[in-house]
Amino acid sequence: MTVIGEHDDPKAFLFSVMNDTSMDGKARLDAAKALMPYIHPRIGESGKKEARQAAAGKVAKGKFSPAAAPKLVVNNK
Numbered sequence: 001m002t003v004i005g006e007h008d009d010p011k012a013f014l015f016s017v018m019n020d021t022s023m024d025g026k027a028r029l030d031a032a033k034a035l036m037p038y039i040h041p042r043i044g045e046s047g048k049k050e051a052r053q054a055a056a057g058k059v060a061k062g063k064f065s066p067a068a069a070p071k072l073v074v075n076n077k
Helices: 010-019 025-039 048-059
Strands: none
Touching: 010 025
16 A cells, blocks of 8 residues: 655655555545546647647648738839
8 A cells, every 4th residue: 555655746646546456446546537637638728729729720831821922112213
């Protein structure tokens, strides 16, 4: 069984509880649930706007890329 004092980091403690086969299943499951936000963040927490902007950047290449702006030249002759 894992002792709490062995770990300085709560995340490391939860990993050890989750991987300890001598612990009961409920404690291991609770540790896995507590670790989920650290391993797999929700899409809303990582930024929907950034994901949408990245997807738009992929589409805006090639055929659908914006045209270059016209060059304005002043001719004072």
